[in-house]
Amino acid sequence: MTGLTNTALAQTRTPALVPNADLNSSIQTGPGPAFTPTETAKLDPADNGQALFKDDAPPEGGWKGLARLLEAVTPAIDTSIPLTSSQITDRISQMLDQGRNQEALEVIEKRSAQLAGQNTLGNDVQLLFLHGRALSALGRHAEAIAIYQDMTTLYPELPEPWNNLAAEYVKQGRLELARDALDMALAANPAYATAQANLGEVQLMLARQSFQEAAQMGARGAEARARKAGSILAQ
Template sequence: MTHASNALPKTLRLLALTAALLASAAWADEYSDVNQLLRSGKHSEALAKADQYLAAKPRDPQMRFLKGVIQTEAGKPADAISTFNKLTEDYPELPEPYNNLAVLYAGQSQFDKARAALEMAIRTNPSYATAHENLGDVYAKLASQAYSKALQLDASNTGVQPKLALIRELFAPTGKTAQAAARAPAPAPAPAPAPAPAPVAVAKAPTPQMSSGVVAPAPAPAAAPAVLAAAPAPAPAPAPVSTTAGSGASKDVEAAVHAWAAAWAAKDMGGYLGAYGKEFNPPGKMSRSAWESERRARIVGKNRISVKLSDVNVSVNGNKAVAKFRQAYSADALNVTSRKTLDLVKAGDRWLIVKESTGG
């Protein structure tokens, strides 16, 4: 991507959502067909096939997300913004639509809207590294605009020009930055089980793939305003629950983690919220009461919730513990699988969550 006054920073990344909500092999074929048409640059055909699919399954988030990607690639940003906005309304727990909204807004120089969308992505998933990077780029663009305005108002201010020059140099197209790429966690598995993958290399094709594991954004062509890429990563086969050397403390931590998941699935808000210690720091600088209200609204409002844990690994150090596991979350029409880490501390005879992060 080349640098221009209204161009996006080259590190601002448009990502593909990897949640594959598949009930049969036929569904997998539908996604594959749309992806193939998109990779071939047949945007009209890909959009028609996506619309045909959505006529029968209008709430399907994966195909709706793919539709937004197709609209973006086809040069229809207004349509893509509408698609991603509706996705955030129906599935506010998914960070990727917020990220892609931010990229589209930034492409229109609506940097305040881009900032707000990225803050929502990070609030939804505090460990979403790409959204953090994109937010930094948006802040830099806002700073550039502010410094330019300051120079217009006071050209004699010698302290502003070096700052403006530094930001412009930061985003100038160079060989090094043109090759930069980031990795983002994928929230759900691919449709077919497969062995756990090795680290995924940067994908060259600027199209989305259904995948699990790591999504690697790749540089777009020089004229493109944003980067769009995903690398396919087969989903690991479910592993048996395990812990570190069988101490009683490890078993107690594991039991606490499973009790937390069970309370979540049962929409038992007393048990769910009670699993978090007083030291727990809610994401996005929310107050504890605001976070609890938001969690209550999201959980109680679901018709059905399933939370299944696998590959649980617990390490204990005195009165502190870390539990890492794979979480398969299902609620109504949504299915998302991700890696999760819980930090816990012992309070009396209970192990309580003090930090929660996704990915890794």
């Protein structure tokens, strides 16, 4: 991207794309085994009903630490009742929806450490996705991009990480990469309406950028077209 383009972009607001909030629809329709995390849901009688769920990780880094953290951020939770992986990620998603982003990140990191101590095949894909959401909400966009990039490598058939990756690229003004990511999202799911709408936004941003550059080069009418594209983006 040229210095001229950077100047033009700095003078006009870059709209944000619409990120996706979860992977439930894709996971439910995808090839089951790749997207099904281990549902560790049975209590160990030796824990006297205090375990969140059974696992063999070290106490402070495993279920005890996670249970304490979940109790602290969601006081109504009953940790004497075991939670499945999906229930835990549902609670994390609710925290993010409520703007409790730092608390959600702490739970995600504790849950990730707990899972790392288990001999579990594959990844908890929903947890990875929520990790990207939390980092983005906290303004840690480079880290969010790294999470989404990893997801597109591990699960290229899931459209949502591609969409959210595009949203992060737009925040950095990397419009061509955003367009490519949205193309991949739509290749994975041609009926993905959010990605289709976001692609339209990115195409308008690229059109505005091109008209701005053309105006700087003296092309007649280019400045008016850039303003028109900008006005559409502002609606």
